[in-house]
Amino acid sequence: xxxxVPFGISALLLLGFIFLSLQxxxxxxxxxxxxxxxxSWLLLSNSVATIILLLxxxxxxxxxxRRLKNKEAGSKLSTRIVLLFIVLSLVPAGVVFYYSxxxxxxxxxxxxxxxxxxxxxxxxxxxxxxxDQRIRWNLTQSQQIAxxxxxxxxAEASLGLDQVREITAASEITLLSKKGDIVAFSGLIASxxxxxxxxxxxFLQVLQGEDHVALESINDELVVQSLVAIKIGKGYxxxxxxxxxERINDLTDSVEFAYVRFQEMTYLRHSLKVSFSLVLSLVLxxxxxxxxxxxxxxxxxIIAPIRELVRGTQAVAAGFYEELLPVKxxxxxxxxxxxxxxxxxxxxxxxxxxxxxALEIEQQRAYLEALLSSLTSGVxxxxxxxxxxxxxxGANIILxxxxxxxxxxxxxxxxxxxxxLQHLVDILLPLLEKSDEIWQRNITLDTPDGRKxxxxxxxxxxxxxxxxxxxxxxxxxxxxxxxxxxxAAWAEVARRLAHEIKNPLTPIQLTAxxxxxxxxxxxxxxxxxxxxxxxxxxxxxxxxxxxxxxxFSVYAQSGRDKVEKIDLQSLVHEVASLYDxxxxxxxxxxxxxNIPTVSADLVTIRQVLHNLFKNxxxxxxxGGQITVKVQSILQAKVRYVRLAIYDTGCGVDxxxxxxxxxxxxxxxxxxxGLGLAIAKKIIEEHGGTIRLDSSYKEGAGFIVLLPAVVxxx
Amino acid sequence: xxxxRSAYKASFIVLLFSLLFTQMSHASDNWLGxxxxxxxxxxxxxxxxxxxxxxxxxxARDALRSGIVLxxxxxxxxxxxxxxxxxxxxxxxxxxxxxxxxxxxFNDYRVNNDVxxxxxRFSSLVDAFDYLENLHYELALLPDSYNAxxxxxxxxxxxxxxxxxxxxxxxAHFSANWSLSTNARLKCE
Numbered sequence: 089x090x091x092x093v094p095f096g097i098s099a100l101l102l103l104g105f106i107f108l109s110l111q112x113x114x115x116x117x118x119x120x121x122x123x124x125x126x127x128s129w130l131l132l133s134n135s136v137a138t139i140i141l142l143l144x145x146x147x148x149x150x151x152x153x154r155r156l157k158n159k160e161a162g163s164k165l166s167t168r169i170v171l172l173f174i175v176l177s178l179v180p181a182g183v184v185f186y187y188s189x190x191x192x193x194x195x196x197x198x199x200x201x202x203x204x205x206x207x208x209x210x211x212x213x214x215x216x217x218x219x220d221q222r223i224r225w226n227l228t229q230s231q232q233i234a235x236x237x238x239x240x241x242x243a244e245a246s247l248g249l250d251q252v253r254e255i256t257a258a259s260e261i262t263l264l265s266k267k268g269d270i271v272a273f274s275g276l277i278a279s280x281x282x283x284x285x286x287x288x289x290x291f292l293q294v295l296q297g298e299d300h301v302a303l304e305s306i307n308d309e310l311v312v313q314s315l316v317a318i319k320i321g322k323g324y325x326x327x328x329x330x331x332x333x334e335r336i337n338d339l340t341d342s343v344e345f346a347y348v349r350f351q352e353m354t355y356l357r358h359s360l361k362v363s364f365s366l367v368l369s370l371v372l373x374x375x376x377x378x379x380x381x382x383x384x385x386x387x388x389x390i391i392a393p394i395r396e397l398v399r400g401t402q403a404v405a406a407g408f409y410e411e412l413l414p415v416k417x418x419x420x421x422x423x424x425x426x427x428x429x430x431x432x433x434x435x436x437x438x439x440x441x442x443x444x445x446a447l448e449i450e451q452q453r454a455y456l457e458a459l460l461s462s463l464t465s466g467v468x469x470x471x472x473x474x475x476x477x478x479x480x481x482g483a484n485i486i487l488x489x490x491x492x493x494x495x496x497x498x499x500x501x502x503x504x505x506x507x508x509l510q511h512l513v514d515i516l517l518p519l520l521e522k523s524d525e526i527w528q529r530n531i532t533l534d535t536p537d538g539r540k541x542x543x544x545x546x547x548x549x550x551x552x553x554x555x556x557x558x559x560x561x562x563x564x565x566x567x568x569x570x571x572x573x574x575x576a577a578w579a580e581v582a583r584r585l586a587h588e589i590k591n592p593l594t595p596i597q598l599t600a601x602x603x604x605x606x607x608x609x610x611x612x613x614x615x616x617x618x619x620x621x622x623x624x625x626x627x628x629x630x631x632x633x634x635x636x637x638x639x640f641s642v643y644a645q646s647g648r649d650k651v652e653k654i655d656l657q658s659l660v661h662e663v664a665s666l667y668d669x670x671x672x673x674x675x676x677x678x679x680x681x682n683i684p685t686v687s688a689d690l691v692t693i694r695q696v697l698h699n700l701f702k703n704x705x706x707x708x709x710x711g712g713q714i715t716v717k718v719q720s721i722l723q724a725k726v727r728y729v730r731l732a733i734y735d736t737g738c739g740v741d742x743x744x745x746x747x748x749x750x751x752x753x754x755x756x757x758x759x760x761g762l763g764l765a766i767a768k769k770i771i772e773e774h775g776g777t778i779r780l781d782s783s784y785k786e787g788a789g790f791i792v793l794l795p796a797v798v799x800x801x
Numbered sequence: 802x803x804x805x806r807s808a809y810k811a812s813f814i815v816l817l818f819s820l821l822f823t824q825m826s827h828a829s830d831n832w833l834g835x836x837x838x839x840x841x842x843x844x845x846x847x848x849x850x851x852x853x854x855x856x857x858x859x860x861a862r863d864a865l866r867s868g869i870v871l872x873x874x875x876x877x878x879x880x881x882x883x884x885x886x887x888x889x890x891x892x893x894x895x896x897x898x899x900x901x902x903x904x905x906x907f908n909d910y911r912v913n914n915d916v917x918x919x920x921x922r923f924s925s926l927v928d929a930f931d932y933l934e935n936l937h938y939e940l941a942l943l944p945d946s947y948n949a950x951x952x953x954x955x956x957x958x959x960x961x962x963x964x965x966x967x968x969x970x971x972x973a974h975f976s977a978n979w980s981l982s983t984n985a986r987l988k989c990e
Contacts, residue, residue, distance in 0.1 A: 117967055127967050128974060212905065303907065344906045348868035351905075352966065355867035359968035366971060 103378045106137045110371055117367065134370055141377040148384040161398030162391040169390065173383030177376055185372045192364050200354055208350045215343040218336065219303055223312050226330045227301035229256055230314040234326055238319040245320055246272035253328075259311065260284065260329040263318075266295065271324060276331075286315055286327060294325055304329075310337050393421040397428055409436035466563035469549070472556055474499065474520055485724065486542065486565050487512075488535055508534050512542070519546055520559050530566075541567045568772075575769055578751050582640030590637040593630050600626040639762045642695070643751070643769065653685040653797055654693065656729050657718055663697040664716060667704075672711030679718040684796035686729050692770045693794075696778075699763040700733045700790055707737025707788055720796065727796040732781065734789040740780060748780065831977060832856050833958060835985035836934075840954050842942070847879055847893060849938040851956055851985075855930045858978035862926070864969070865910075870902040872961040873981070877938050882951035882988065889953055892946035895938055898961075901929060951989035958983050 113130040116123035123130070152170065155163040233252055237245045246263060253261045253274045262283040263272040268291055273283045284306050286294075294300050294315045301314040312330040317323060332340070353360075393416070400413045412429045415422050457480075460467050466483030468491065470476060475498055479491035487502070487509060494502050499517055503510040512533055519527055526547045533540045543564040551557045604623040608616055657679055668675040686693075704714045717732040740748060751765040764778075771778045771792055781789035837852040857865065865871055879893035898915040904922075910929040912921045923929040960981035962973040973979035 124967055125963060128963060128970050131971060215906075305907070340906065348905055351867040352869055355864055355869065356966055356968045359966075359972055363968040363971060 102137070102140070103374075103381070106134065106141065106374050106378070109134050109137060110367075110374060113370075114367060117363065131366075134374070138370060138373055138377065141374065141381060145377050145380050145384070148381070152384075160395075161402070162395040165394065166387045166391050169387045170380070170383045173386075174376075174380055177379035177383075181372055181375055185368060188368055189365060192368065193361055196357060196360050196364070200357060204350070205354070208347050211343045212347045215340050219310075219332075219340065222330075222332065222336075223301050223303060226312040226328070227299065227314050227316075229330075230301070230316045230326065230328045231299065233328065234316045234318045237326065240320060242271065242320055242324070245318070245324075249274035256328065256330070258328045259331045260327070262327040264291075264325045264327060266323055266325070283327070284313075284329060286313065290315065291325075303332075310340060390421075393417060393425055397425060400428060400432065404432055404435065409433075409439065464565070466565075468561045468563070469558060470499070470520060470560070471558045474517070474559070476502070477558060483563060486540070486563050512544075516544065516546070516561060519544075520561070524548055539567070540565055541570050571772070574750075578643065578765075582643050586637045586641045589633060590641075593633055593637070597627055597630040600630070639766070643762055643766050650689050650691070651687055652690060654688055654690050655683075656686055656693075656731060656794065657683050659690070659694060659697060660716055660718060660731065663694060663701055664714075667701045667714065670705065673705055673708065674711075674713045675716065676713060677716045677718070679716075680720060683718055683720050683729055684727060684798070686774075686794045687797050688774050688794065689770075693774070696767040696770050696792070699767045700792075703763055704733060704735035704737065704788065707735050707739075709737075712736035712787070721793075723793070727798055728776070728793040729796050731792040731794070732789060733792075734781070734784055735787040737787045739785070740788045742782070749778070832858050832861070832981050833960075833983040835956065835958075835983055838954070838956055838985050838987055840952075840987060842952070845942050845944070847940045847942055847952075847954070849877055849940070849954060849956070851936045851938075853934040853936070853958065853983070855934045857926070857981070860976070860978040861981060864965075865901065865903050865926075868903065868905065869966060869969070870900050870964070871981075872964040873899045873901075873933075874957075874959045874961055875899065875936065876955075876957045876959070877940060878955040878957075879940055879942065880953045880955070881946055881949040882953050890946075892943045892949065892952070893940040895940045899933065901933070953989070954987040956985045956987075 109130055112123055113127065113134055115121050116125075116127040116130055118124065152163065152166055156167055233256060237248070237252075240248070242263075249261045249263065249272050252258075253276070259276040260283050261274045262270060262285075264285075265271055268285070270283065270285075275283065286300075290300055290302075294317065297317070299314070299316045301312060304311050304313045306313075306329070310332040312332065313327065314330070315325060315327045318326050393413075396413045400411070403409075403411060409432055412432065413425050415425050415429070417425075460480035460482075463480060463482050464485075466486040467478075467480045468476060468483050469478040475496050476491065476494045478495070483491050489502065489506060489509070491502070499513050499520075503513040512531055515529060515531055519529065526545065528543070528545045531542045531544055533542055543566045544561060545564075546559060546561045548556060549558045549560055600623045604619055607619055611619060660677060660679075664675045664677060667673055701714065708714075713736050715732075715734040717730070717734075719730045719732075721728050721730045749764050749768040751762050768778050771794070774794055776792060776794040778790060778792045781791050783789075833856070834854040835851060836854050838849065840847055840849045842848075857871075861871065874896060875898075876896040877894070878891060880889035880891045883889050897917070900911075900913045900915065902911050902913070903909075904911055907922070908924075910923045910926055912923065912929050912932055913919070921929075921932060923932065960979070962970055962979060965973050965979075
């Protein structure tokens with residue numbers, strides 16, 4: 089199983105190693121330290137560690153910038169805290185670094201002043217001068233010994249070496265031939281059987297006649313080596329080595345060591361500054377990077393619950409209340425998260441309750457709307473400014489306008505472009521403005537479908553606090569009701585007329601005819617003619633009365649005795665062919681294909697067509713054209729067969745157009761005045777409508793709408 | 802880590818490190834160089850004669866005159882060439898350590914061979930260089946390599962920067978003035 093070390097612990101471990109390495113490097117900077125040999129490696133490892141830290145900081149900074157760009161939650165706060173950390177660590181560390189560097193440089197410079205430098209030079213010069221004096225004295229001593237040996241034999245000279253050595257306090261005296269061979273030797277130490285010989289170049293120098301004396305180091309001891317020529321035989325050379333007193337030797341060594349050390353330190357002065365500055369800079373850099381890394385880690389820890397909170401807030405804003413935030417801490421932020429969770433739960437509960445309430449309100453509203461829509465009555469509601477607020481479908485049908493387009497607008501706007509509604513608006517507005525209680529008014533409205541009788545009932549609306557919030561007006565189309573009442577009255581009249589008038593007509597006619605038959609031969613010629621004319625008049629009027637009573641009977645009868653599916657096109661052609669036979673009349677039928685059938689009483693519908701064709705024919709006494717249009721239309725989602733009949737006759741007086749469907753209303757001299765009334769009654773009994781087409785100006789035009797039979801599926 | 806997903810950034814870091822190490826190993830032959838190198842095999846030993854170009858940078862001269870001892874490690878490696886110089890077999894190896902110092906009291910320069918304890922004094926730096934420019938080595942070969950078909954001789958004269966005083970080491974590692982090493986290779990034809 090892989091154990092995953094948390095990032096914070098990893099970073100702290102890394103920082104620990106880095107600081108340990110810095111401590112080791114600081115120790116290694118001392119010459120005598122056993123770690124001095126590892127200085128470069130420690131420096132390298134610290135540099136690498138610093139780079140790693142730098143990369144870590146860079147990665148964190150990059151991540152933070154990216155989160156900042158993406159506008160992630162908590163990124164701005166993280167940036168602020170990190171910047172605060174950086175500033176708080178950089179400023180004091182920078183100040184300490186600056187003054188430490190100054191102090192360091194001044195301290196190093198303080199080691200090297202002119203006086204010490206001059207003293208070291210003087211000490212070295214004094215040491216050299218002392219040694220030079222001794223060298224010169226030893227050379228003089230050697231030359232004096234050479235003079236004493238001059239002229240002696242080789243044997244005498246060789247035997248006298250020990251004595252000479254003792255006199256001169258030399259450590260070694262060696263007699264050398266011209267070839268450099270040892271002729272005789274006398275040494276202070278008995279065990280030394282071989283002398284220290286001069287190097288070849290030195291011997292060659294002496295061969296050329298120059299005496300030699302120099303300071304040498306033999307067996308790590310300073311000595312004065314002198315080499316002089318002696319005149320014995322073919323010529324020999326005497327090498328005398330004088331020891332330097334131990335005290336002088338030690339002093340010389342000490343001075344030289346100190347001088348060299350000082351020179352070395354002087355040379356390393358700049359390097360020392362660089363090294364110390366480098367270590368100091370590394371410490372500063374590591375400290376800074378460490379503090380920034382800790383800042384990132386700390387900020388991550390601090391921001392985590394805030395980010396959770398922001399995430400939770402966003403979730404709540406998006407409408408998700410189910411998920412609660414985990415409470416991982418017991419500090420203030422943990423308390424905040426707990427409070428947030430409680431708040432979310434409360435909001436969730438409130439939202440659920442609100443939803444339920446809204447649902448109930450919505451259901452009630454939908455129910456009310458459905459109720460209003462199903463009402464045949466038109467309902468208009470107004471706000472406190474008497475602008476139209478709501479309207480139901482019934483209002484649209486009654487007013488022949490999409491009232492919803494005028495929501496929020498004045499009632500007068502409704503009448504714009506619809507002059508027929510202006511009358512209604514003129515009556516309603518004062519009532520709405522002035523009435524503080526329920527009112528009722530009958531209003532007659534001339535619509536494109538004809539005259540309508542509206543029963544308007546209005547009521548002001550008040551809020552629960554009692555404030556005026558608008559008004560509601562209910563429009564009831566009572567045209568049909570009134571018409572039905574009229575029809576019923578007329579039917580009753582017709583029935584009574586038929587019963588009361590038709591019954592005595594036949595006896596009257598028979599009596600008159602009998603009277604003529606009885607008296608025709610008994611009266612004078614002139615009187616008989618008068619009787620005949622009178623009787624004829626009586627019979628004709630009785631016939632007319634019978635005809636009129638028959639019409640009344642028809643009017644009083646139901647028009648839907650035998651309902652069946654009829655093809656209106658065929659029926660139109662059948663009736664039209666009768667009137668087309670008249671040479672003065674030209675019948676033109678314009679029809680669509682696939683006209684649906686209608687469910688109607690064939691006889692009565694045929695009578696309607698006859699009445700309309702007859703009307704048209706009578707309107708064109710001098711001839712003309714009857715145009716019949718048969719169409720299938722969709723009106724208010726209901727399929728109708730539309731039958732329009734136009735003539736080119738004298739037309740209908742607009743002033744009387746409103747009452748032409750009333751019984752006994754006729755502008756013609758003949759007829760009963762029941763034709764259109766009967767037609768209207770039959771059509772309405774079939775669920776259809778008939779109206780005068782007021783837009784047709786070349787004569788009279790009637791439009792009949794009959795519901796079509798719709799084949800489902 | 803996401804930051805390294807970008808090849809561009811990764812290549813930039815590699816380039817940075819490359820430049821750093823290029824600077825560290827800059828022009829090692831400026832002050833030291835191998836002019837000539839001859840070797841002969843006589844019996845079971847290999848004799849190597851090297852002719853070097855040996856000078857010191859001003860910084861190194863100053864350090865020397867200030868009493869700082871300079872050390873070089875010379876190493877001769879003789880190997881039997883194998884397949885495309887891969888897995889060469891070492892048949893002889895020899896190393897020496899030289900030090901060059903200045904003695905204030907005697908005002909001379911001294912070259913010391915730490916291995917042979919050979920100790921020489923020179924009155925001038927040029928004489929010391931002359932000595933160091935002409936080095937001779939004799940290496941005993943492994944018995945089974947006398948008839949080696951192809952012998953590769955590597956000579957390496959490496960300046961020991963780690964023997965410098967501590968404050969000077971970081972500078973020596975990064976400064977071309979302290980690139981006082983050289984090497985050469987001779988291979989059979």
